[in-house]
Amino acid sequence: MERMIKRREMLKLLGLSLCSLCSLSLPGNAHALAALIKPKSDLKETQVSRVMFGNILVSLTALSSDQKKARQAISDAFLEMKRLEHLMSMFRKESQLSRINQAAGLRPVKVDREILEVLDLGLQLSRETEGAFNMAIGSAMRHWDFIDKKRIPTEEEIQALSRATRFEDVMLDKAGEMVFLKKKGMQIDPGGIGKGYIAERAKTILLESGITSGLIALAGDLVLFGTKADGSSWRVGVQHPRRKGEIVASLDLTDCAISTSGDYERFFRKDGVTYHHLLDPKTLFPARRCQSVSVVSEKGSYADSMATGAFVMGPEKGMQFLNRSEHGEGIIIDGAGEITVSPKLASRIRFH
Numbered sequence: 001m002e003r004m005i006k007r008r009e010m011l012k013l014l015g016l017s018l019c020s021l022c023s024l025s026l027p028g029n030a031h032a033l034a035a036l037i038k039p040k041s042d043l044k045e046t047q048v049s050r051v052m053f054g055n056i057l058v059s060l061t062a063l064s065s066d067q068k069k070a071r072q073a074i075s076d077a078f079l080e081m082k083r084l085e086h087l088m089s090m091f092r093k094e095s096q097l098s099r100i101n102q103a104a105g106l107r108p109v110k111v112d113r114e115i116l117e118v119l120d121l122g123l124q125l126s127r128e129t130e131g132a133f134n135m136a137i138g139s140a141m142r143h144w145d146f147i148d149k150k151r152i153p154t155e156e157e158i159q160a161l162s163r164a165t166r167f168e169d170v171m172l173d174k175a176g177e178m179v180f181l182k183k184k185g186m187q188i189d190p191g192g193i194g195k196g197y198i199a200e201r202a203k204t205i206l207l208e209s210g211i212t213s214g215l216i217a218l219a220g221d222l223v224l225f226g227t228k229a230d231g232s233s234w235r236v237g238v239q240h241p242r243r244k245g246e247i248v249a250s251l252d253l254t255d256c257a258i259s260t261s262g263d264y265e266r267f268f269r270k271d272g273v274t275y276h277h278l279l280d281p282k283t284l285f286p287a288r289r290c291q292s293v294s295v296v297s298e299k300g301s302y303a304d305s306m307a308t309g310a311f312v313m314g315p316e317k318g319m320q321f322l323n324r325s326e327h328g329e330g331i332i333i334d335g336a337g338e339i340t341v342s343p344k345l346a347s348r349i350r351f352h
Contacts, residue, residue: 043213043229046070050078053085053195056219062206063213063229073209077202077216084198087114088190090138097188101138104164105184110177114197118301119172119179122193125305126167129321133309134281136167138187146277150268158284161185165281196259196304199223203300216300220260220307223300227254237352241291241333248339249331250350253296259303261311262292280312289314289335296345297328306330315340 042065049059060077062070089095100109122135140161145151153161169182181188199216203223206214213226215234224234233254237247241262251258263286267276280287293311297303306328310318315334322330322342329342331349341349 044070045229046074048074048078052081053089053218054091056195059217060202060206061215061217062211063226064211069209070211073206073211076209077205080205081198081202084114084194084201087112088118088194088198090187090189090191097190100179100181101187104181104186108171108173108176108178108180111179113177114201115179116172116174116177118190118194118197119170119188120174121197121301122190122305123167123170123172125193125302125309128325129309129313131167131281132312132317133192133305134165134167135188135190135193136170136181136186137165137279137281137284138189139164139185140279140284141189141191141277142187144275144277144279146266146268146275150270150275152270152275153284161284165284167281192261192308193301193305195219195221196223196257196300196302198300200257200300220262220265221257221300221304222259223257224253225255238292238294238331242337247352248333249352251296251345251348253348256296256298257300257303258294258296259300259307260292260294261307263290264292278308278311287312287314290318291333291335291337293318293330293332295322295328295330299327302327 043063044065044067045061045063046067047059047061049057052058060074062073064070086092086095088097090097092098096111096115103109125133143153143157143161164183164185169186171180171182195218199218199221200223202216203225215222215224222236227233233252235250236253236258237250238260240246240248241264261278263276263278265277267274276286278287279285290311293307295303295307295310297306306325310322310330310332313321315332318332319340322328329344331345332340
């Protein structure tokens with residue numbers, strides 16, 4: 001059985017010293033990730049950033065010797081992202097996702113293929129994480145407010161909400177392309193998987209447009225492909241969860257996705273207690289055993305959802321889950337700041 005590798009063991013294994021990393025912050029990815037891009041060939045970097053998904057800065061970067069081609073590819077990728085946002089947004093009354101939520105306990109709703117793909121994968125991850133990843137906590141998320149009102153649901157509200165947050169009550173009819181939520185008041189929140197899925201679709205559009213190297217940065221999600229202009233891998237940093245702007249580790253990656261879930265992304269403090277947005281579906285209160293989890297996977301949707309699930313599971317069960325999975329490997333920083341790394345990442349990580 002592969003064992004977990006602690007930070008101290010890793011430093012001895014790789015002979016790495018604690019050193020600083022001179023990083024170039026990437027717009028839209030400041031919460032968790034930084035990529036270093038140093039072109040050295042005729043390939044030029046074209047980067048465009050836009051605010052999407054309410055208030056998230058999204059950055060698309062394409063490397064090409066033809067900047068006109070790169071700009072058009074990025075424009076097409078943004079159009080696809082906007083199309084998918086309109087399908088999956090909880091906050092647009094006309095979206096297919098909102099129609100599913102509005103029909104909860106009443107009737108099934110006909111949906112597009114992309115909605116089925118996201119929900120199907122989400123339910124798979126719910127089963128694999130024993131419910132730690134759960135898209136069906138949308139109604140609970142609505143009762144919390146981490147930004148403006150800084151609201152904590154009452155005990156009575158939590159008890160009532162617990163009956164409408166079971167992922168087992170999300171029913172998919174793939175053949176008929178229908179989705180049904182069995183309980184009234186249920187709501188799907190795709191935030192822990194949808195961004196990764198949409199970033200992956202943007203990558204597909206860039207590839208189909210002839211772009212062979214680039215990256216998509218969307219909050220804590222980063223999808224990258226190809227190499228830097230000098231032929232080397234992309235160097236990606238994982239943010240220190242307690243020291244803004246500092247990096248705890250970096251990885252050399254290509255043709256993959258990395259996603260970070262952290263308790264420092266959306267939170268507020270009240271009466272000396274910190275409340276963050278990563279809820280444990282069993283309690284509908286913030287999960288407390290991790291500071292951050294970063295997952296590397298072949299696809300953005302896996303990286304996004306697995307990071308959330310492992311965070312909620314806690315450092316021991318979370319790492320066991322990652323080691324069992326065929327789709328991801330990760331770095332877990334527990335509540336005390338101790339770092340644990342998947343064995344498969346051992347040869348690629350540098351600590352700072």
